[in-house]
Amino acid sequence: xxxxLTFVPLMIVLGAIGVPAAVFAALGAGERALTLFSGGAGxxxxxxxxxxxxxxxxxxxxxxPVIVTIFTSFQDARAENWIGWQNYAWAFSGQMxxxxxxxxxxxxxxxxxxxxxxxxxxxxxxxxxxxPLAMTIVxxxxxxxxxxxxxxxxxxxxxxxxxxxxxxxxxxxRALFGADPLPWLIQPVVNNFAxxxxxxxxxxxxxxxxxxxxxxxxxxxMLEAARLDGAGEWLIFRAMILPNIxxxxxxxxxxxxxxxxxxxxxxxxxxxGNFGTDVIANRLYYELFAANNLGHAxxxxxxxxxxxxxxxxxNIFQFRSEARS
Amino acid sequence: xxxxxxxxxxxxxFSSGARKGRRxxxxxxxxxxxxxxxxxxxxxxxxxxxxxxxRTQADTASSGWWMALVRPDLSLQNYALALDQLNIAGSLGxxxxxxxxxxxxxxLLSVIGAYALVRMRFAGRTxxxxxxxxxxxxxxxxxxVPLLRLYNQVGLSGSIPGIWLYQVGFTLPFGVFLxxxxxxxxxxxxxxxxxxxxxxxxxxxxxxxLPLSRPIMASLGIMAFLWSWNDxxxxxxxxxxxxxxxxxxxxxxxxxxxxxxGQGPLMAATFLSVIVPLMLIISMQRYFVRGILGxxxxx
Numbered sequence: 274x275x276x277x278l279t280f281v282p283l284m285i286v287l288g289a290i291g292v293p294a295a296v297f298a299a300l301g302a303g304e305r306a307l308t309l310f311s312g313g314a315g316x317x318x319x320x321x322x323x324x325x326x327x328x329x330x331x332x333x334x335x336x337x338p339v340i341v342t343i344f345t346s347f348q349d350a351r352a353e354n355w356i357g358w359q360n361y362a363w364a365f366s367g368q369m370x371x372x373x374x375x376x377x378x379x380x381x382x383x384x385x386x387x388x389x390x391x392x393x394x395x396x397x398x399x400x401x402x403x404x405p406l407a408m409t410i411v412x413x414x415x416x417x418x419x420x421x422x423x424x425x426x427x428x429x430x431x432x433x434x435x436x437x438x439x440x441x442x443x444x445x446x447r448a449l450f451g452a453d454p455l456p457w458l459i460q461p462v463v464n465n466f467a468x469x470x471x472x473x474x475x476x477x478x479x480x481x482x483x484x485x486x487x488x489x490x491x492x493x494x495m496l497e498a499a500r501l502d503g504a505g506e507w508l509i510f511r512a513m514i515l516p517n518i519x520x521x522x523x524x525x526x527x528x529x530x531x532x533x534x535x536x537x538x539x540x541x542x543x544x545x546g547n548f549g550t551d552v553i554a555n556r557l558y559y560e561l562f563a564a565n566n567l568g569h570a571x572x573x574x575x576x577x578x579x580x581x582x583x584x585x586x587x588n589i590f591q592f593r594s595e596a597r598s
Numbered sequence: 599x600x601x602x603x604x605x606x607x608x609x610x611x612f613s614s615g616a617r618k619g620r621r622x623x624x625x626x627x628x629x630x631x632x633x634x635x636x637x638x639x640x641x642x643x644x645x646x647x648x649x650x651x652x653r654t655q656a657d658t659a660s661s662g663w664w665m666a667l668v669r670p671d672l673s674l675q676n677y678a679l680a681l682d683q684l685n686i687a688g689s690l691g692x693x694x695x696x697x698x699x700x701x702x703x704x705x706l707l708s709v710i711g712a713y714a715l716v717r718m719r720f721a722g723r724t725x726x727x728x729x730x731x732x733x734x735x736x737x738x739x740x741x742x743v744p745l746l747r748l749y750n751q752v753g754l755s756g757s758i759p760g761i762w763l764y765q766v767g768f769t770l771p772f773g774v775f776l777x778x779x780x781x782x783x784x785x786x787x788x789x790x791x792x793x794x795x796x797x798x799x800x801x802x803x804x805x806x807x808l809p810l811s812r813p814i815m816a817s818l819g820i821m822a823f824l825w826s827w828n829d830x831x832x833x834x835x836x837x838x839x840x841x842x843x844x845x846x847x848x849x850x851x852x853x854x855x856x857x858x859x860g861q862g863p864l865m866a867a868t869f870l871s872v873i874v875p876l877m878l879i880i881s882m883q884r885y886f887v888r889g890i891l892g893x894x895x896x897x
Contacts, residue, residue: 277843281691284758288699292762293706297800300710304800319799320718324726327711327770334767335733338741345743352743397633400625407633409883410640416875417644418828420847424854424868425643428650428663428861440662442646474643482890524894531735538830542851557739561835567743574740585732592731 346571360572372551383469384529391480395488412478419538426471427543430457461549468550471539476532480525487521488514527584534577651676651865658862676866686867688843695758696845697826700765704822705815708773713807716782733771756840761833765826773818776893780814817889820882824875846871
């Protein structure tokens with residue numbers, strides 16, 4: 274082990290002071306080089322001097338790998354020979370079908386559960402005086418890593434055979450009502466929802482914040498008038514609040530769909546894909562490290578990318594209409 | 599708050615005092631019950647983690663965490679074990695050595711990129727903005743196969759700067775996206791008077807853009823720190839097999855798999871890993887909220 278006491282401060286000074294200083298020096302050098310050109314050419318080149326470092330990083334870390342991965346997905350395990358669509362045929366057959374099925378469950382259930390709970394929390398928190406406290410508490414888990422969240426919930430879901438004392442919170446509550454303990458992480462279908470709920474617990478704060486801010490922008494005079502006319506709270510929510518916050522609902526759904534696509538940590542830590550809970554991001558890790566199959570891993574990654582594509586298009590569309598208005 | 603408030607990213611948040619006039623008909627009991635259920639459901643798991651971390655090994659093995667409230671028999675033994683045997687101090691150190699530079703560099707390069715994108719006119723500006731927006735949703739998995747190979751070829755794998763490079767590059771589209779609205783709202787007069795004074799572009803950037811953008815940079819900084827600190831996949835893949843202690847997420851994920859140490863030290867280690875980000879968002883909640891709301895693509 275490297276000596277932490279000297280190594281860590283050294284790294285921090287290097288990365289948080291040394292590298293930024295180098296970035297500024299590079300910008301200064303670039304600016305000085307620009308003065309060598311006569312006016313017009315210098316002005317045209319300037320944006321690229323400034324964009325150079327950010328752009329190089331994005332190309333290196335995102336754009337170049339995306340292109341290479343798409344090519345590799347048509348190659349064999351060692352990424353040497355072209356094998357056409359075989360990797361994709363594999364990705365949609367046999368045991369992979371269950372994994373893809375689990376992903377579809379995540380893609381549908383996780384955003385919907387999060388949305389419904391966030392609509393409830395955002396609407397109801399708005400009605401109570403201790404809203405800041407409730408909001409802070411719901412936000413807390415958004416700071417917790419998926420890994421730590423998985424440790425926390427592994428204990429919450431802990432299971433002992435019927436008859437012995439239950440250490441896990443959920444099974445202790447079931448015992449309180451005389452129900453048999455449930456092996457939350459082992460029993461099929463239940464375990465998928467148990468894992469999905471961990472993600473809901475971790476991410477609800479984000480959805481609640483977005484919806485809460487939208488709800489507070491709905492005109493209060495309009496709502497007050499409706500209340501004076503004797504409209505019930507449910508009718509007000511359905512007919513006045515909900516239509517007004519639809520754009521934010523869309524934002525929550527797309528954000529959560531992307532989170533569901535990427536989900537890896539929870540499955541990797543809590544079940545490692547056992548008991549019928551595997552998802553493609555975890556399988557990709559397996560193909561990469563245990564099976565060493567670059568072609569399979571790339572095909573899985575491309576499938577993830579293409580599933581995210583509609584969301585990217587929605588974002589671009591919204592961005593353009595926002596920019597125009 | 600200085601300078602340029604962007605109406606789109608200064609949302610009216612939940613400061614109840616600011617809008618006293620709003621309805622406040624007394625809510626029914628059912629509303630309170632549901633809100634309390636949310637509070638309990640979202641706070642109990644964290645409480646369970648904390649109490650489990652300060653119970654004795656024997657207690658943890660035989661009864662649930664709530665017994666710590668009934669008959670408290672508390673000890674710091676788990677923390678001693680975690681620091682002593684699970685290399686948690688080294689892991690927290692590595693996590694800091696990754697997250698702090700990543701945060702600083704993400705913020706710096708995002709401001710530079712956003713400034714160029716917003717202030718300077720050039721062919722391809724719109725195309726570049728659209729490219730950034732579409733990169734917002736790229737799953738990290740798509741980058742792994744080529745980058746693992748590249749990192750191995752150039753000797754970056756197993757090194758902490760390699761992790762900075764990845765996390766900064768991956769977060770940059772979000773950073774530029776979050777900052778551009780704010781920087782666009784800095785009044786043009788400020789630039790013009792700087793120009794008249796003969797200030798260079800770099801000087802203008804240093805003395806106008808950086809100071810005025812401080813609030814939104816704080817928001818981005820929090821998000822970047824949380825993502826970096828909480829990331830498991832990238833350090834798990836790119837830092838393996840090096841002499842460095844694994845960062846805290848990788849260490850925790852490994853501890854879950856092996857059950858020999860018992861639950862107590864694992865809970866202590868987990869609590870130590872969440873206390874830094876929890877303190878951060880509690881103390882800087884305003885900036886965190888702005889980061890969330892400003893980063894969502896709005897309709």
